[in-house]
Amino acid sequence: MKLSERIGKVPPYIFVQISRKIAAKKAEGIEVISFGIGDPDIPTPSNILDALHEASLDPPNHRYPESEGLPEFRQSVADWYKRRFGVTLDPETEVLSLIGAKEGIGHAAFCFIDPGDIALVPDPGYPVYGIGTLFAGGSSYIMPLTEDNNWLPDFEAIPRTVADKATVMWLNYPNNPTGAIADKQFFDRAVKFAKDYNIAVMHDACYTEVAYDGYQPPSFLEVDGAKDVGLEFHSLSKSYNMTGWRIGMVAGNQEMISALLTIKSNLDSGVAQAVQHMAIEGLRQTDESIEARNSVYQSRRDRIIPVLRDMGMRVIPPKASLYIWAGIPDGYTSAEFAEKVLDDTDVLMIPGGSYGEAGEGYVRLSVTLSDSLIDTALERLAGWQG
Numbered sequence: 001m002k003l004s005e006r007i008g009k010v011p012p013y014i015f016v017q018i019s020r021k022i023a024a025k026k027a028e029g030i031e032v033i034s035f036g037i038g039d040p041d042i043p044t045p046s047n048i049l050d051a052l053h054e055a056s057l058d059p060p061n062h063r064y065p066e067s068e069g070l071p072e073f074r075q076s077v078a079d080w081y082k083r084r085f086g087v088t089l090d091p092e093t094e095v096l097s098l099i100g101a102k103e104g105i106g107h108a109a110f111c112f113i114d115p116g117d118i119a120l121v122p123d124p125g126y127p128v129y130g131i132g133t134l135f136a137g138g139s140s141y142i143m144p145l146t147e148d149n150n151w152l153p154d155f156e157a158i159p160r161t162v163a164d165k166a167t168v169m170w171l172n173y174p175n176n177p178t179g180a181i182a183d184k185q186f187f188d189r190a191v192k193f194a195k196d197y198n199i200a201v202m203h204d205a206c207y208t209e210v211a212y213d214g215y216q217p218p219s220f221l222e223v224d225g226a227k228d229v230g231l232e233f234h235s236l237s238k239s240y241n242m243t244g245w246r247i248g249m250v251a252g253n254q255e256m257i258s259a260l261l262t263i264k265s266n267l268d269s270g271v272a273q274a275v276q277h278m279a280i281e282g283l284r285q286t287d288e289s290i291e292a293r294n295s296v297y298q299s300r301r302d303r304i305i306p307v308l309r310d311m312g313m314r315v316i317p318p319k320a321s322l323y324i325w326a327g328i329p330d331g332y333t334s335a336e337f338a339e340k341v342l343d344d345t346d347v348l349m350i351p352g353g354s355y356g357e358a359g360e361g362y363v364r365l366s367v368t369l370s371d372s373l374i375d376t377a378l379e380r381l382a383g384w385q386g
């Protein structure tokens with residue numbers, strides 16, 4: 001059997017050693033508590049589940065959906081954008097449903113990248129930007145995100161020759177893994193840079209509804225000219241505790257939306273209609289219910305951080321996202337540090353290096369563990385001194 005070259009090019013899983021350790025511990029009957037994946041432990045709200053039940057009884061929803069999504073789903077996305085961000089969208093031409101944002105991000109690479117093209121990819125970052133680029137035959141030019149620059153890319157540092165060849169730039173705020181946020185001035189600069197070099201901006205906004213301390217993350221599409229150059233990806237996964245149902249959406253430039261629909265309609269058949277009805281119900285949800293959920297995450301954030309600081313870690317409390325991004329003590333790589341903590345305490349944190357080289361020196365912890373598991377984890381971590 002001959003596997004394609006692109007399969008061989010997928011970078012090895014740098015987490016292998018730690019995964020082996022976890023498996024060995026499990027085999028010994030030790031329960032590892034993982035601050036790993038950002039997968040909400042809080043169930044999907046009951047009104048959204050009721051919408052699923054009702055929609056499941058309607059036979060038209062048992063049939064193939066359309067790739068672009070139901071008109072009423074796209075309308076509810078447009079209504080939500082208007083209410084939440086003050087952004088006007090044409091639901092006919094500027095919105096698509098996605099089988100989760102991951103699907104849309106992966107497929108979008110095929111719209112804007114030909115073999116030999118360059119994509120501007122943040123590091124540390126969600127791995128799908130680089131992998132999508134690789135699958136489309138392009139190469140990633142890494143935009144390092146650093147603490148000194150508040151985890152924002154420095155457009156000035158991108159060489160002209162690279163910017164001239166770049167066809168797409170990936171951005172993600174609130175950010176995974178750093179928890180960093182971006183303001184509208186930053187998005188303005190991104191639009192200007194994209195216009196200067198004719199680059200498509202793909203903004204991944206999956207975490208705009210997970211925010212703390214009263215902060216309300218903006219949309220990229222709020223700034224002038226954003227719709228001329230970009231798309232914004234959203235997900236119901238984190239906003240409404242719906243990771244398992246697989247639904248998201250993309251909004252923005254008409255021509256780009258149409259290109260993505262060309263790819264999608266040839267490769268997938270859309271989101272189950274009953275699940276689209278869940279999303280319609282979710283997007284109608286009041287801001288208070290989102291705030292109530294966020295206050296649970298916020299109190300977890302505030303319980304975890306002091307323990308990490310006692311362990312010698314540097315932490316700035318995130319204003320948004322599901323993640324605490326903590327600077328590790330000197331003398332370890334992020335993988336060595338995560339491994340040592342795992343060995344000593346049976347608690348797992350994700351090494352920052354697994355999100356790219358610029359993630360070295362940090363670990364990521366997700367706040368999506370139940371309160372009782374967090375209690376046990378914090379007891380295990382308390383007093384750890386390396």
Ligand SMILES: Cc1ncc(COP(=O)(O)O)c(C=O)c1O
Pocket residue numbers: 038099100101102103126172176204206234235236237243247248
């Ligand atoms: C930055 C970012 N984008 C996209 C996704 C995927 O979202 P979805 O569940 O909608 O595919 C994730 C999931 O962790 C993420 O962290």
